[in-house]
Amino acid sequence: MIDKAIPVPIGRVVATELKPATPHQFHFWTPTDTTIGIGAIVKVGGSGTGEEGRVVYGVVTEGFAYSDLATPLHDVVGAEGDPTRAVEAPTARQQIRYWTAAVLRQTPEEPLQPVPLGQVYVADDADVAQALRMDSYLYSATPTAIPVGLYTSAGRDAPVYLDADFLLGPEAAHLNISGMSGLATKTSAVEFLLASIFAHFPAHKGRVAAVCFNVKGPDLCFLDQPADLSDEDRRRYERLGVPSTPFERVQLYAPLKADGVNLNTLRTHPDLVDDVEPLTWGLQEVVDYAEVLLNRDDIDAKADAFIDFLRDRVLGRTFDDGFGTTHRVQTFADLDRLFRSIFDGLEVISGGRSDTWRTHHIATMRKVRNRLLNISTRCKGLVTDDGPSSDLPWQDFKDRTVYVIDIANVDPLGQDLVFARVVSKLREQLERRELGVDAVVVFVDELNKYAPGDGPDTYVKKMLLDISERGRYLGLVLFGAEQFRSQVHRRVVGNAGTQVFGRMDMDELATPGYQVLTPATKNKLATLPIGELMVRHPHFTQPIFIRFPKPPVLRGRDGVERFPPAADVPFEDAVVRQLVRLDRRVRPNQVKDLIADREPDDVRRALAAVRRIRPDDVLAYFRKVLGARVTPEGALPREHHTVPPLNPISDEPY
Amino acid sequence: MVEDSELQVHPIPEPQIPNPVSFLNGMQRWSVVAYDGVAQIVSAYVAAAVCRRDKRGVLHATFERSRAFAIAPLDRLSPTLRPVLEQAVPDIEPVDGELVGQPARYLEQVESTVRRARAHLERELAEAATAALGADEWLVLDGLLSRSPAVARHPRALGVIKSHGAQFLDGRGLERALTLPAGHRTSVFAVRGGHTRTEVYSWYLRLWPWEGNNLQYGLLRVEARADRETIARAPALSSWLFAERAPLATPATRWDRLLYPLHHVEEYLKARAPRSPAARSRLPVA
Ligand SMILES: Nc1ncnc2c1ncn2[C@@H]1O[C@H](COP(=O)(O)OP(=O)(O)O)[C@@H](O)[C@H]1O
Ligand SMILES: [Mg+2]
Numbered sequence: 036m037i038d039k040a041i042p043v044p045i046g047r048v049v050a051t052e053l054k055p056a057t058p059h060q061f062h063f064w065t066p067t068d069t070t071i072g073i074g075a076i077v078k079v080g081g082s083g084t085g086e087e088g089r090v091v092y093g094v095v096t097e098g099f100a101y102s103d104l105a106t107p108l109h110d111v112v113g114a115e116g117d118p119t120r121a122v123e124a125p126t127a128r129q130q131i132r133y134w135t136a137a138v139l140r141q142t143p144e145e146p147l148q149p150v151p152l153g154q155v156y157v158a159d160d161a162d163v164a165q166a167l168r169m170d171s172y173l174y175s176a177t178p179t180a181i182p183v184g185l186y187t188s189a190g191r192d193a194p195v196y197l198d199a200d201f202l203l204g205p206e207a208a209h210l211n212i213s214g215m216s217g218l219a220t221k222t223s224a225v226e227f228l229l230a231s232i233f234a235h236f237p238a239h240k241g242r243v244a245a246v247c248f249n250v251k252g253p254d255l256c257f258l259d260q261p262a263d264l265s266d267e268d269r270r271r272y273e274r275l276g277v278p279s280t281p282f283e284r285v286q287l288y289a290p291l292k293a294d295g296v297n298l299n300t301l302r303t304h305p306d307l308v309d310d311v312e313p314l315t316w317g318l319q320e321v322v323d324y325a326e327v328l329l330n331r332d333d334i335d336a337k338a339d340a341f342i343d344f345l346r347d348r349v350l351g352r353t354f355d356d357g358f359g360t361t362h363r364v365q366t367f368a369d370l371d372r373l374f375r376s377i378f379d380g381l382e383v384i385s386g387g388r389s390d391t392w393r394t395h396h397i398a399t400m401r402k403v404r405n406r407l408l409n410i411s412t413r414c415k416g417l418v419t420d421d422g423p424s425s426d427l428p429w430q431d432f433k434d435r436t437v438y439v440i441d442i443a444n445v446d447p448l449g450q451d452l453v454f455a456r457v458v459s460k461l462r463e464q465l466e467r468r469e470l471g472v473d474a475v476v477v478f479v480d481e482l483n484k485y486a487p488g489d490g491p492d493t494y495v496k497k498m499l500l501d502i503s504e505r506g507r508y509l510g511l512v513l514f515g516a517e518q519f520r521s522q523v524h525r526r527v528v529g530n531a532g533t534q535v536f537g538r539m540d541m542d543e544l545a546t547p548g549y550q551v552l553t554p555a556t557k558n559k560l561a562t563l564p565i566g567e568l569m570v571r572h573p574h575f576t577q578p579i580f581i582r583f584p585k586p587p588v589l590r591g592r593d594g595v596e597r598f599p600p601a602a603d604v605p606f607e608d609a610v611v612r613q614l615v616r617l618d619r620r621v622r623p624n625q626v627k628d629l630i631a632d633r634e635p636d637d638v639r640r641a642l643a644a645v646r647r648i649r650p651d652d653v654l655a656y657f658r659k660v661l662g663a664r665v666t667p668e669g670a671l672p673r674e675h676h677t678v679p680p681l682n683p684i685s686d687e688p689y
Numbered sequence: 690m691v692e693d694s695e696l697q698v699h700p701i702p703e704p705q706i707p708n709p710v711s712f713l714n715g716m717q718r719w720s721v722v723a724y725d726g727v728a729q730i731v732s733a734y735v736a737a738a739v740c741r742r743d744k745r746g747v748l749h750a751t752f753e754r755s756r757a758f759a760i761a762p763l764d765r766l767s768p769t770l771r772p773v774l775e776q777a778v779p780d781i782e783p784v785d786g787e788l789v790g791q792p793a794r795y796l797e798q799v800e801s802t803v804r805r806a807r808a809h810l811e812r813e814l815a816e817a818a819t820a821a822l823g824a825d826e827w828l829v830l831d832g833l834l835s836r837s838p839a840v841a842r843h844p845r846a847l848g849v850i851k852s853h854g855a856q857f858l859d860g861r862g863l864e865r866a867l868t869l870p871a872g873h874r875t876s877v878f879a880v881r882g883g884h885t886r887t888e889v890y891s892w893y894l895r896l897w898p899w900e901g902n903n904l905q906y907g908l909l910r911v912e913a914r915a916d917r918e919t920i921a922r923a924p925a926l927s928s929w930l931f932a933e934r935a936p937l938a939t940p941a942t943r944w945d946r947l948l949y950p951l952h953h954v955e956e957y958l959k960a961r962a963p964r965s966p967a968a969r970s971r972l973p974v975a
Contacts, residue, residue: 103956104936104939105939105940106939109936109937109939110936110937112937113934113935113936113937114935120935121935123932123935124746124932124935124936124949125706125710125742125746125932125933125950126742126746126748126933126936126949126950126953127745127746127747127748128936128949129748129953129956
């Protein structure tokens with residue numbers, strides 16, 4: 036390191052018997068006029084300072100000002116009780132700016148000794164790297180540094196890096212960010228960090244992708260659209276070495292609406308809607324995660340056993356119900372038929388006196404039936420009768436690609452299902468090393484909803500706990516965001532190697548999780564400006580304040596203004612649109628003629644088949660499927676047709 | 690009496706505080722550090738400083754002088770120790786060896802030696818400071834103005850005296866002075882005193898009500914140049930010094946009479962004084 040100029044001390048360490056310097060803390064004073072404040076990084080000793088031996092880096096955690104006034108009464112006496120006269124006193128009392136700093140690092144590290152009573156200097160870029168132990172991963176032969184923002188205290192502007200080995204595994208992993216809605220910039224910070232990860236994920240660690248669940252309005256719907264950035268923000272991007280451009284590869288998935296053809300997302304502007312893949316799953320996918328549906332109130336071993344039975348013996352097989360009917364259950368309709376047949380059979384044969392069928396109690400069967408058919412009603416558009424017509428590319432995830440799954444308008448139960456299945460699949464594929472990438476960041480906003488600190492142990496919660504505890508070995512990394520960290524399960528936040536805090540609520544700061552922070556640090560957190568964050572990272576021995584640029588992508592709220600969502604199109608137009616998307620040669624009128632007097636269910640089924648197969652000649656295949664399959668007599672009306680389909684669009688402004 | 694025919698009591702007008710003002714004060718410290726038989730060898734430290742007050746009321750040190758020295762009855766020291774001491778300490782103030790056998794009186798002699806050294810230092814510094822004083826700058830000294838003729842004749846130097854050992858008045862005048870109400874001053878009178886015999890003008894000023902305390906509580910005596918101008922200025926100077934009551938110089942014991950800036954200079958000197966007199970470490974341990 037070359038010293039550019041002789042450093043000028045800005046303060047001096049002082050220690051008294053009552054307030055001594057220790058190996059982990061020291062006190063110093065500065066002139067009344069000083070650039071440093073809470074969060075500033077300072078250096079004691081070091082080359083060129085005359086104290087060559089020990090160098091100590093610290094971060095300012097508390098500040099005090101006082102004068103030689105022995106008691107406030109003396110000020111009253113001096114002013115004879117009149118505040119205006121107090122100002123007229125000809126001499127200003129001797130006063131002090133006195134700071135407490137927590138030690139970030141000492142060199143040499145051994146023997147660990149109290150901080151020497153030396154001069155205090157403002158830290159420069161190199162000092163910040165040393166202080167935060169970033170040197171080991173920033174300057175190594177295979178650097179693993181991921182820029183997270185700029186340290187900007189004391190008039191400086193030094194990049195701060197996280198260590199990919201501790202952010203994305205295997206040493207540690209996961210990130211949790213909390214703070215007040217709209218002020219803490221949680222979503223923005225994650226967007227920026229993903230851009231930074233994509234730009235700096237080290238080559239030797241392979242390929243990386245992100246899966247983001249959009250759970251609030253249009254939050255993550257425009258990650259491929261550029262942001263309006265200020266020059267100041269562009270300069271910050273440059274300083275951090277992150278491109279200020281939106282994500283190049285974004286794939287958005289959204290379930291369909293109850294009509295089975297329109298997309299359930301706010302990204303429906305004609306210019307953009309073509310990039311949205313429908314996300315639809317069938318009976319098999321639902322039954323595989325049936326525990327998600329059950330555990331909310333009534334997980335029990337009997338239900339589990341019956342679900343296993345359905346999974347192993349019934350689904351997709353030829354199955355004799357014992358009352359003379361053979362079933363081949365592939366759809367919810369098939370399943371409903373089987374249940375009816377069983378219940379009717381029990382009624383007819385035993386006159387209602389027998390209440391078990393193949394060791395399963397009728398009450399258990401009813402419960403499972405209700406849950407399964409219920410989800411197909413509540414999440415019509417996500418859950419369809421016809422198996423997965425559209426799913427994530429489980430074996431072919433692409434490097435530096437963001438997969439956004441828009442479940443903002445899906446029923447909570449459906450959200451849980453999406454969540455459980457996507458994360459479990461990611462885990463499975465990563466375990467087999469068949470996902471196509473080596474690491475996936477899963478971003479879950481509103482984490483308190485999915486992994487609350489109290490309440491029952493739901494399947495989703497257990498799953499999030501599992502990733503938190505084991506994900507780092509697999510490359511399955513959880514980025515969670517929530518307003519109140521104290522409301523998220525302790526082990527989920529506790530396992531996040533990197534903790535980020537935006538503007539915080541004072542009540543939240545009063546909870547036990549924040550006891551280690553000084554009053555000044557808490558106060559800074561409670562008044563943190565937009566765009567500033569406090570970061571804890573395994574290499575940093577103390578929390579560090581940083582500033583990050585606005586994310587390089589169009590904010591969801593601006594997105595829906597610039598690209599207003601289109602109104603739902605009529606059924607037949609929606610079908611046309613989906614087919615045209617798959618094959619540009621398809622003529623709208625041909626499609627309309629084809630479907631003119633067909634049952635909507637048949638059309639949906641045919642559409643799903645086309646989506647699944649992706650044939651070369653879309654129209655021909657569509658015609659073939661539509662013609663080939665005739666609705667079985669007696670299957671209609673199905674139970675869930677009697678219930679009005681739910682399409683819960685929340686009223687909440689995003 | 691140079692103002693009024695007999696000593697009167699005058700209320701003081703609204704204050705006008707001159708700017709800038711410099712304040713001079715000194716300190717002393719000594720202790721016995723070695724023995725040669727019953728001869729006590731003393732290490733002493735005296736210092737003085739001037740602080741100038743800026744527009745914002747903040748004090749900045751402008752002059753500073755100190756002296757660290759030993760005090761020893763050189764003629765009574767043993768032939769082995771004397772060269773060792775003279776080697777180790779370049780600055781030795783010899784004292785008469787006659788009192789060595791009477792330790793208490795010997796130490797009184799030491800005390801007055803140190804006080805003299807301090808007064809000398811303060812006087813030198815006062816002379817340097819008055820010589821360097823700006824066109825409308827004032828110098829306020831802790832103690833007698835009349836120690837140095839040059840300082841005593843300076844038009845903008847004031848001495849502020851807190852202890853009233855010497856009496857310059859008697860009869861009704863003395864009574865008026867000692868029962869002066871707060872915010873009042875006496876008439877100006879002439880004083881001949883100090884080592885120099887330079888005449889100065891003087892008056893009393895009460896900073897805080899004495900009722901309920903002793904008669905000297907809050908009582909200052911001010912010294913200024915012996916000149917008609919001083920008489921004309923006495924009201925304004927009094928109101929200025931009265932305004933210097935705040936901020937309070939607590940926790941100093943004589944805060945009722947000690948002006949905060951003078952207190953500050955003293956604190957400044959104490960903070961900078963070697964913790965144990967410098968000579969100590971260089972003296973052979975007895
Ligand atoms: N780095 C930044 N600098 C300035 N403003 C920002 C920055 N990041 C985000 N913002 C703005 O702050 C607001 C809140 O951000 P958002 O990420 O939605 O917060 P949260 O997710 O915590 O509710 C948005 O209006 C956003 O444009
Ligand atoms: Mg948000």
